[in-house]
Amino acid sequence: xxxxxxxxxxxxxxxxxxxxIRQRSLFGVVILAGIYSFLMASVLIVMDAVDVAxxxxxxxxxxxxxxxxxxxxxxxxxxxxxxxxxVLPLFVSGSVGAALxxxxxxxxxxxxxxxxxxLHTAPYYLQQSIPDTGVANVVTSVLADYRGYDTxxxxxxxxxxxxxxxxxxxxxRRRKDNDEGPTSS
Amino acid sequence: MxxxxxxxxxxxxxxxxxxxxxxxxxxxxxxxxxxxxxxxxISAAMVILYGLIFGxxxxxxxxxxxxxxxxxxxxxxxYVSTGIFGMLGGHRYLDYGVFxxxxxxxGHEYGIMLVESGVIxxxxxxxxxxxxxxxxxxxx
Amino acid sequence: MSVISELVERYNYFxxxxxxxxxxxxxxxxxxxxxKLVGLSLFQTSVYLLYIAPGKIxxxxxxxxxxxxxxxxxxxxxxxxxxxxxxxxxxxxxxLALVVRIHEAYGTIEEDxxxxxxxxx
Numbered sequence: 001x002x003x004x005x006x007x008x009x010x011x012x013x014x015x016x017x018x019x020x021i022r023q024r025s026l027f028g029v030v031i032l033a034g035i036y037s038f039l040m041a042s043v044l045i046v047m048d049a050v051d052v053a054x055x056x057x058x059x060x061x062x063x064x065x066x067x068x069x070x071x072x073x074x075x076x077x078x079x080x081x082x083x084x085x086x087v088l089p090l091f092v093s094g095s096v097g098a099a100l101x102x103x104x105x106x107x108x109x110x111x112x113x114x115x116x117x118x119l120h121t122a123p124y125y126l127q128q129s130i131p132d133t134g135v136a137n138v139v140t141s142v143l144a145d146y147r148g149y150d151t152x153x154x155x156x157x158x159x160x161x162x163x164x165x166x167x168x169x170x171x172x173r174r175r176k177d178n179d180e181g182p183t184s185s
Numbered sequence: 186m187x188x189x190x191x192x193x194x195x196x197x198x199x200x201x202x203x204x205x206x207x208x209x210x211x212x213x214x215x216x217x218x219x220x221x222x223x224x225x226x227i228s229a230a231m232v233i234l235y236g237l238i239f240g241x242x243x244x245x246x247x248x249x250x251x252x253x254x255x256x257x258x259x260x261x262x263x264y265v266s267t268g269i270f271g272m273l274g275g276h277r278y279l280d281y282g283v284f285x286x287x288x289x290x291x292g293h294e295y296g297i298m299l300v301e302s303g304v305i306x307x308x309x310x311x312x313x314x315x316x317x318x319x320x321x322x323x324x325x
Numbered sequence: 326m327s328v329i330s331e332l333v334e335r336y337n338y339f340x341x342x343x344x345x346x347x348x349x350x351x352x353x354x355x356x357x358x359x360x361k362l363v364g365l366s367l368f369q370t371s372v373y374l375l376y377i378a379p380g381k382i383x384x385x386x387x388x389x390x391x392x393x394x395x396x397x398x399x400x401x402x403x404x405x406x407x408x409x410x411x412x413x414x415x416x417x418x419x420x421l422a423l424v425v426r427i428h429e430a431y432g433t434i435e436e437d438x439x440x441x442x443x444x445x446x
Contacts (some may be wrong), residue, residue, distance in 0.1 A: 002383060017347045017367065026359055033363050040370050047205070047381045047399040048388075049217035052373070052406050054210075058226040063312055063367065066233055070319035071359060073420040075428040080357035081435070089354035096355045097346035100306045104338040109331075111383030113396070118382065122399045130390055133293040137408070138388040138400040143220065144297040147404060148279050151300070152264055154408045155307050159261050161415030162311035168422040169318040183382040217389065222411055308411075315418050322425060 002046060003111075005098045009043045026077050037061035053140045196238045205232040211305055215294075221301040225308025233316050241320040250317055253310045260307025267299045337378045344371035356422045356436040362417060369413045376402045376409075 016039060020032045037060030044053035083089070108115040125142055135141040143151055211224035236244035267279065274283030281296030282289050332339075348371060351364025380399035388400035428434050431442055 007336055010337065010443065011234075014340055014343055020349060020363065020367065021351055026357070027237070029360060029363055036367070036370070040374070043374065044377060047377050048385060049377050049403050049406070050378075050387045050389075050412070051220065051223070052377065052403050054218055054223045055407055055410050056370075056373070058223055058230065059410055060366075060370070062230050063226060063233075063315075063414055064417060066316065067418050067421050068359065068363070070316075070323075071424055073270075074319070074323050074425045075359075075434055077359060077434060080277050080355060080360050083354040083356065086354060089350055092353060093346045093350040096349060097342055100342045100345065101339065104335060104342065107335075107338060107379065110337050110378060111381055113382045113385075115379065117379050118399055122401055125400060126388065126390070126397055132290065133297065134290040135294065135297060136390045137215055137217065138390060138397070139218075140214050140297070140301075140402045141338055142400055142404045144300050145281065145293055148300060150404075150408060151304065151385065152279070153248050154411055155261055155264055155304055157412050158307055158311050158415055159257055161280060161419050162257050164401045164419050165315050165318050165422045168419075168426055169322045178424070218387070222407065318422070319425075 006043065006046050009046065010038060013039050013043065024079050024082070026072055026080060029080075030065060030072065031066070034061045034065045037064065051137075192238055192273065196234060200231055200235060203234070204228060206285065207231070214301060215297070220307055221304030225305040226312060228305075228309050229312030229316070232313050236316065241317065246249070248313060250314075253313050253317065256310035257314060260303040260310070263303035263306065264300055267296060267303070271296075284297055291312070335376075341371050341374045341378065344368075344374070358427070358434045359421075362424070365420075366413065366417055369409070373406045373409060376406050380390050426431065 013036065016032055016036050020036065021033060023029050037056060040060065041053045043056035044050075044056060066150055110116075125138055125146065129135060129138045129141045133141045133145050135145075198320035207224045209275060210219035210227060211221060214220035214224070227268035232248050235247065269278070271280040271283045272278050276283050280298075281293045283292065284295040345368060348364045348366075348368030352361050353366065355361060355364065380402040384400050385396040385398045386394045388397045388398075388403070424434055424438055427439070431439050433439060433442075
């Protein structure tokens with residue numbers, strides 16, 4: 001039953017992706033990207049990744065859509081033209097896809113329990129999470145305790161992105177004859 | 186004006202529940218899906234929704250821009266200080282055993298709580314500051 | 326027949342590769358900068374799927390420890406992808422801020438027109 005739901009959601013994802021490629025109105029592209037994020041969150045729930053699904057739904061369909069719509073408003077964009085040269089990108093993408101599909105034949109089949117992924121560090125985290133930290137959600141204990149240094153790097157990346165956006169968009173929009181400058185906000 | 190009225194009344198009713206849900210997701214990150222990142226984004230979504238419906242000036246009266254800009258480094262500072270606090274106690278960097286010597290599991294729980302509070306502060310203020318920066322640029 | 330059953334089993338991976346290739350095509354072929362950034366985020370989400378799909382065990386539950394369940398899905402890819410999602414949105418916000426500044430400097434966000442304007446100088 002899980003595999004049927006999984007397959008249907010993945011087919012819907014592929015259809016929405018084709019619609020994003022073919023769509024010429026930029027507003028439609030932004031809304032389709034929001035639909036794509038929600039479908040991806042549903043697929044992640046079927047794959048038992050509940051924390052990741054919550055993050056993808058709130059970040060991908062929430063903040064991403066807001067920032068894209070703000071950029072559409074600030075740049076007065078409506079439509080994008082059809083690409084003129086299609087043969088070379090299709091050939092490059094097709095060859096990359098064929099090489100990757102050839103590579104996936106070596107991956108283990110979907111859903112097996114005895115693959116090397118599940119045999120080395122993951123059983124240690126699943127068994128030792130409650131005796132070591134007392135936290136039942138293994139993802140939180142790995143994120144904040146066992147791999148806390150990576151989360152420090154991630155917080156620094158968010159901090160840097162916020163500072164960068166504020167530096168780029170400080171001040172008012174440039175007028176034609178006056179020069180722009182940082183005004184008090 | 187009539188179409189605007191439904192949006193204003195509806196959003197005013199739903200905003201406190203969004204904030205409550207953000208705090209629920211943050212504090213129950215130990216027992217269910219959740220944690221600092223999701224909670225920070227949901228609470229920033231509350232401020233963004235208020236700014237979308239009532240105007241960015243009204244949102245800046247509730248959550249001022251200077252306050253948000255000072256919160257961004259505060260979260261990173263809390264995170265880094267938790268690590269340095271471990272070093273001052275004689276352990277390694279980011280070692281949570283320093284918080285409770287006789288019962289290490291409790292010490293780890295305190296450490297996780299401190300670190301997640303740093304994460305939620307940084308994520309909330311960064312998303313809100315990005316929204317304010319994009320909204321301010323178009324007003325000439 | 327075994328080829329058909331193998332294909333059905335690997336449907337996840339095929340769709341993931343298709344999403345990756347579609348994102349790559351949008352980045353290369355389309356000239357509009359906003360659409361390029363949307364294509365980049367398509368590419369990134371397909372990589373999330375590529376990481377999380379091998380971690381799933383059919384018959385398992387999400388990795389939240391409970392005495393009633395014995396088999397859990399692998400928690401390690403979830404942690405890595407959580408970081409990757411947040412880094413992805415940070416990159417998207419910075420890229421869009423750059424697009425806004427490019428529009429103010431050149432008046433357009435189409436790649437061909439920007440190249441022709443730069444070539445004149």
